Every structure is written in C-alpha cells, then in structure tokens.
Amino acid sequence: MAHEDGASVEIRGLNKWFGDLHVLRDVDLSVAAGERVVVLGPSGSGKSTLIRCVNGLEAFQEGAVAVGAERREAGRRPPRGGPQLTGMVFQAFNLFPHLTILENCTLAPVWAARRGRADAAEEAMALLQRVRIADQAHKYPAQLSGGQQQRAAIARALAMRPKVMLFDEPTSALDPEMVGEVLDAMVGLAESGMTMIVVTHEMGFAREVADRVVFMDAGEIVEIAPAADFFRAPREARARGFLARVR
Amino acid sequence: MSVVSAIRPSPRAPARRLGVADLAALALLLALAVWLGPPLVRWALLDATWFGESRAACRAGGACWAILTSRWNQIVAGFYPADHLWRVAVAALCLLAGVAPAFRPRGLAILPLAAPLGVIAACAVMGGAGLLPRAPTDYWGGFFLNLLIGLGASIFALPLGILLALGRLSRLPAVKGLSLALIEVVRGAPLIVLLFAASVVAPLFAPGGLTPDKLMRTLVVITFFEAAYMAEAVRGGLMAVPRGQGEAARALGLGIVRAFVLVELPQALRIAMPALMNSFIGLFKDTTLIYVIGLLDVTGVLRNAVTDFAWQGLETEAYIFVALLFWSLCFGLSRWSARLERRLSTDREG
Numbered sequence: 001m002a003h004e005d006g007a008s009v010e011i012r013g014l015n016k017w018f019g020d021l022h023v024l025r026d027v028d029l030s031v032a033a034g035e036r037v038v039v040l041g042p043s044g045s046g047k048s049t050l051i052r053c054v055n056g057l058e059a060f061q062e063g064a065v066a067v068g069a070e071r072r073e074a075g076r077r078p079p080r081g082g083p084q085l086t087g088m089v090f091q092a093f094n095l096f097p098h099l100t101i102l103e104n105c106t107l108a109p110v111w112a113a114r115r116g117r118a119d120a121a122e123e124a125m126a127l128l129q130r131v132r133i134a135d136q137a138h139k140y141p142a143q144l145s146g147g148q149q150q151r152a153a154i155a156r157a158l159a160m161r162p163k164v165m166l167f168d169e170p171t172s173a174l175d176p177e178m179v180g181e182v183l184d185a186m187v188g189l190a191e192s193g194m195t196m197i198v199v200t201h202e203m204g205f206a207r208e209v210a211d212r213v214v215f216m217d218a219g220e221i222v223e224i225a226p227a228a229d230f231f232r233a234p235r236e237a238r239a240r241g242f243l244a245r246v247r
Numbered sequence: 248m249s250v251v252s253a254i255r256p257s258p259r260a261p262a263r264r265l266g267v268a269d270l271a272a273l274a275l276l277l278a279l280a281v282w283l284g285p286p287l288v289r290w291a292l293l294d295a296t297w298f299g300e301s302r303a304a305c306r307a308g309g310a311c312w313a314i315l316t317s318r319w320n321q322i323v324a325g326f327y328p329a330d331h332l333w334r335v336a337v338a339a340l341c342l343l344a345g346v347a348p349a350f351r352p353r354g355l356a357i358l359p360l361a362a363p364l365g366v367i368a369a370c371a372v373m374g375g376a377g378l379l380p381r382a383p384t385d386y387w388g389g390f391f392l393n394l395l396i397g398l399g400a401s402i403f404a405l406p407l408g409i410l411l412a413l414g415r416l417s418r419l420p421a422v423k424g425l426s427l428a429l430i431e432v433v434r435g436a437p438l439i440v441l442l443f444a445a446s447v448v449a450p451l452f453a454p455g456g457l458t459p460d461k462l463m464r465t466l467v468v469i470t471f472f473e474a475a476y477m478a479e480a481v482r483g484g485l486m487a488v489p490r491g492q493g494e495a496a497r498a499l500g501l502g503i504v505r506a507f508v509l510v511e512l513p514q515a516l517r518i519a520m521p522a523l524m525n526s527f528i529g530l531f532k533d534t535t536l537i538y539v540i541g542l543l544d545v546t547g548v549l550r551n552a553v554t555d556f557a558w559q560g561l562e563t564e565a566y567i568f569v570a571l572l573f574w575s576l577c578f579g580l581s582r583w584s585a586r587l588e589r590r591l592s593t594d595r596e597g
Contacts, residue, residue: 055498056497057494057497057498081497081500081501081502081503081504081505081506082500082502083500084498084499084500086498087498087499088495088498090491090494090495090498092489092491094489094491094492094494094495095495096492096495096496096510096514097514098513098514098517098591107499107501107509107510108496108499108500108501111501111505111509112499112500112501112502112505113500153495156499157498157499160499160500
C-alpha cells in the first residue's frame with residue numbers, strides 16, 4: 001500500500017453547546033501526524049460531535065481546532081468548498097444514491113478539486129481496487145451490501161487526498177458478518193501512515209490498531225492513554241466501568 | 248451442495264384464475280361496449296360529415312366535423328396570416344426539438360443548450376428585424392398558443408419554483424417571508440383572477456402607456472402561478488433528502504452551492520417527480536383559461552366557431568375534439584414521466 005503523509009490535529013480548549021446542553025467541555029487533544037487515535041465512550045458522550053468539529057460540519061463556541069497548517073477559531077463559519085485536509089466516513093455511509101460507485105468517488109475530485117475527469121476516474125478506480133470493490137464500480141449504492149457501501153465510502157473520502165481520516169462509528173450500522181471487511185480496509189489505511197481519528201465500539205480494532213485511546217464521558221475527555229495501557233489497566237474509574245460493561 | 252440448492256429457481260407461482268368479481272366487471276364492460284359502441288361509431292365515423300362550408304352541409308345525421316376542417320388554420324394558429332403559417336410550423340418544430348432531449352433521462356442536463364432553438368422559434372414567429380414582416384401577438388392563437396404558453400411557462404416555472412422552495416427553507420427571515428408571501432398569495436387566488444388582474448388592472452397602474460405585451464403578461468402570470476405549486480413539490484422533495492447527503496457532500500469539500508446542485512437537488516427532484524408532473528399537466532390544461540382575457544387559444548377559437556351563425560349548436564363536436572387533443576398530450580406526458588421515473592430510480596436493488 002502506498003505511503004501517505006498524514007497531518008497533525010490540535011484541539012485546544014474546545015467548548016460546544018447545543019442550546020443549553022453543554023456537549024463538549026474544555027476538550028484538549030493533540031494527534032501527531034500519522035498517529036491512530038480511537039475515541040471510546042458511552043453514547044451521548046460527545047465523541048461524534050468532537051470529530052464533526054474537526055472537519056467543520058459543526059461550529060463550536062469556544063476554543064480552536066487546527067488540522068495541519070489550517071486553523072479554525074470558535075464561532076467561525078464552516079470551511080468553504082475546495083480540497084479539505086480531512087476525509088470523513090459516516091455511520092450511515094451517506095453514499096450518493098443517484099450516482100454510481102465510481103461517480104461517487106469522482107464527484108468531489110472533479111467539482112471541488114478541479115481535477116480532470118479521466119485522471120479522477122483513474123485514481124478512483126485505484127482506490128476502489130485498494131478497498132477491493134473495483135468490480136462494483138458501475139453499480140449504484142443500493143445494489144451493494146452494507147460492507148461494500150462502507151468500503152466505497154472510504155474510497156470516496158480518500159479520493160480527495162485527505163491528510164486526516166475521521167471515522168464516525170463506521171461499523172455500527174453493519175450486519176456483524178460485514179464488520180470484518182470494513183475493519184480490514186481501515187487497518188490497511190492505518191498501515192499507510194494516514195492520521196486517523198476513529199470513533200468506534202470495536203474494541204478489537206482499538207486494541208490492535210490504535211496508538212492511543214481517548215476515553216470520553218459527558219462531553220469531556222476522561223482519560224488519554226496508549227492503547228495497550230488503557231486496555232490493561234485504565235486509570236479512571238469511569239473508564240474501568242465502561243470497559244467492564246462492553247466486555 | 249447447499250449453495251447449489253440455494254440458487255435453485257423458485258417454483259413458478261400458480262396462474263391467477265379469474266374470480267367472480269373479474270367476470271362481473273368484464274361482463275359489464277362488454278355490455279357497455281355492445282350498447283354504446285355501434286351508435287358511437289355510426290355517429291362519429293359512418294354518418295359523419297367531414298367537409299363543408301356551414302352547418303347546412305351536415306345532413307347525414309352524424310357528427311359535423313366540418314366545423315373543424317373548415318377552421319383548421321385557426322385551430323392550429325389562430326389568426327396568424329395564412330400565407331405565413333410556415334413560420335409557426337418552424338417555431339413549433341424548434342420548440343419540440345428543444346425539449347426533445349428531456350425525453351432521455353441524461354438529456355435533462357443539456358436542456359439549457361436548447362436556448363438557441365428558442366431564439367430561432369421566437370424570431371420565426373415574431374418576425375421583425377427587417378427579415379420577416381412583424382406578426383403582432385394579437386394574431387397568435389389556436390393550439391400553437393397553448394403549446395407556446397405551456398412550454399414557455401414550464402421552462403421558467405421549474406427554476407423559479409426551485410428558487411422559491413429554497414427561499415422558503417432559508418434561515419434569513421426576509422427571504423423566507425418574501426418567498427412564503429409570494430407562494431401563498433399566488434396559490435391562494437384563482438388563476439382566472441390573476442389573469443384578469445394582469446390584463447385589466449395592471450395597465451391602469453402602469454406608467455404612461457408602458458404596458459408590456461398581453462401575451463407576455465399572461466406568460467408571466469402563469470409562470471408564477473405554476474411556480475408557486477412547484478415550489479411546494481420541490482420543498483417536499485428537499486425535505487425528504489436525508490441530512491447526511493448534504494453533510495457528506497460538504498465533508499468532501501463541495502461548497503454549499505455545489506452540494507445543493509450536484510447532490511441534494513437531483514435527489515429532491517426525483518422524489519418530487521410525480522408531484523411536478525402533476526403541475527406540468529395542470530399547467531398545460533390551464534392554458535385554456537386565457538380565453539377569459541381575450542387571447543384566442545384552441546378553446547377560444549372553437550367557442551367563437553360554435554357561436555358563429557353558420558356553425559351554431561355544434562358544441563359537442565368542438566369540445567370532444569378539445570378533450571381528445573388535451574387528453575392525448577397529457578396522457579403522453581404521464582407515460583413519459585412514468586418512464587423517466589423508472590429510469591431515474593437507482594435505489595432499487597438488482
């Protein structure tokens with residue numbers, strides 16, 4: 001697999017409210033270039049909101065987020081169109097149902113990154129090959145299984161040549177027998193040196209692939225630890241309770 | 248072994264047999280056909296009179312289609328000068344060629360390229376510019392007028408409807424309020440009233456004889472009227488597109504405009520397709536209302552004909568013709584939209 005250079009992510013003093021609900025509290029997190037971080041925590045703990053703040057899908061009221069050399073302050077509008085440093089994979093895949101798999105992967109490269117159609121298609125086919133669904137390129141999303149759709153969504157995000165990949169519970173909407181193929185694609189990506197922030201409930205993936213684990217609860221980061229240490233002996237009581245429940 | 252048995256074709260379902268209700272319905276239809284068929288055929292075809300100079304020619308007791316043949320030019324193009332009818336034909340051909348790409352699903356995208364054809368059509372039928380004698384719009388009429396207003400208003404009403412739908416969904420209070428007001432006012436008034444307002448009231452307030460052409464005013468009114476309905480259909484479609492679609496598009500770096508045009512709008516239009524087709528068909532039939540402001544469309548021409556002393560009392564023939572004309576076009580439109588819907592549905596498996 002080709003080597004890619006990731007970018008670093010710096011989150012400083014991040015605070016976010018939905019109305020009166022304080023969903024992110026003083027979040028600080030540094031992710032080094034090429035590092036793989038898994039975010040764990042009970043539902044409603046703010047994991048998804050955190051990574052949505054990183055790529056600008058959510059605005060926030062206090063703090064700052066920097067991806068590589070791009071820095072975004074609180075209250076600013078989400079980034080405008082154009083090539084993004086982050087790529088995102090959603091729980092519900094969110095493939096465009098009116099376009100074929102290949103068109104899904106070339107739409108943004110052609111319209112947002114202004115690449116030629118032929119080049120974009122060639123690169124998209126290479127990416128589809130990489131997630132092993134090149135033979136499905138001319139089908140529509142509804143004709144694919146959930147696992148295939150999610151792999152297509154990974155290829156679509158990679159087609160914009162991101163420096164950081166964000167995963168929002170990428171296997172939670174899948175039938176159990178399809179989880180493996182998506183995780184395999186993510187492991188392959190991790191080996192290529194991409195910076196990854198992964199919100200997931202897949203403990204096996206976290207244990208094997210993550211450099212560090214971030215444990216969140218009630219909108220704040222409770223514990224950050226190397227994956228091996230976290231799973232062997234979590235420091236915080238809340239993390240211990242969470243691990244006891246999911247095991 | 249289990250794999251082989253899994254792909255064994257399923258046993259064919261037993262053929263459905265006709266039930267009592269089916270037989271009863273069939274018998275009823277047959278009885279109706281036997282009862283009404285022969286007299287209808289005799290009246291409409293066998294005993295009909297096809298040509299003649301006045302009602303007096305129709306002595307056979309059947310339908311008097313002579314009223315149509317003797318005024319065919321007017322039915323087609325109103326009082327357009329007879330020796331210039333070829334210009335109407337050119338314009339009609341251009342218009343039809345312009346919308347032809349829309350009959351292929353992918354062709355919708357190249358519809359804007361048809362604009363030059365529209366210009367040619369307009370030049371041919373209007374004349375002027377020293378090449379062709381001018382033919383004022385007062386002369387225009389007949390079915391050509393229905394086609395012209397129907398096509399013209401359709402082409403402008405859809406984009407306007409999309410803008411109004413967007414305006415209604417806008418977070419800016421002024422934009423939202425204005426769109427909502429326009430939609431509700433236009434949708435709440437009968438089209439006849441709006442046409443009257445445009446033809447009678449508007450000139451009273453227009454400064455110093457500066458009244459645009461009556462046909463133009465009609466076109467504007469019908470466009471806005473239909474756009475208000477289409478806006479609601481499009482809004483329904485937009486609200487049915489999952490939020491994740493726009494988010495995925497923006498996460499990929501498509502700005503909000505491209506995310507809307509390339510991702511959300513195509514899906515919304517597909518969802519709104521049946522409702523939009525309803526509007527297009529309604530619009531086309533609404534073009535017959537322009538007779539109330541003195542424009543002579545095909546219904547207007549025939550209304551005049553049946554009040555003419557020579558043809559008095561032939562409403563049946565005249566309106567059967569109008570009904571068949573509109574039915575065949577609207578039926579064609581609905582078949583086309585059904586085909587388009589099938590071709591556009593990519594969310595079906597297999």
